[in-house]
Amino acid sequence: MADEDPIISGIPASARTVDRSGTHQVRTGADQPWDPEDLAVAEGHDPTPKYVERSRRKLEELGPAAIEKTVP
Incomplete structure (x- = not known):
């Protein structure tokens, strides 16, 4: 079953969720x-x-992109 595969299309299972439509x-x-x-x-x-101040500015300026650039 596909849900048991650790990676589908390059997306780790831990990064996937399934909504009600499947x-x-x-x-x-x-x-x-x-x-x-x-x-x-x-x-x-x-x-x-x-570093906290630097990160605060990054979050303020870039929003979620600041996270995506560090923790994809």
């Missing part, structure tokens, strides 16, 4: 709220004031 919906890292501290850590930085 179609697959892709979930991304930007589907959930992110704090600047989370983005700083995801980029490999300690959440120091410098």
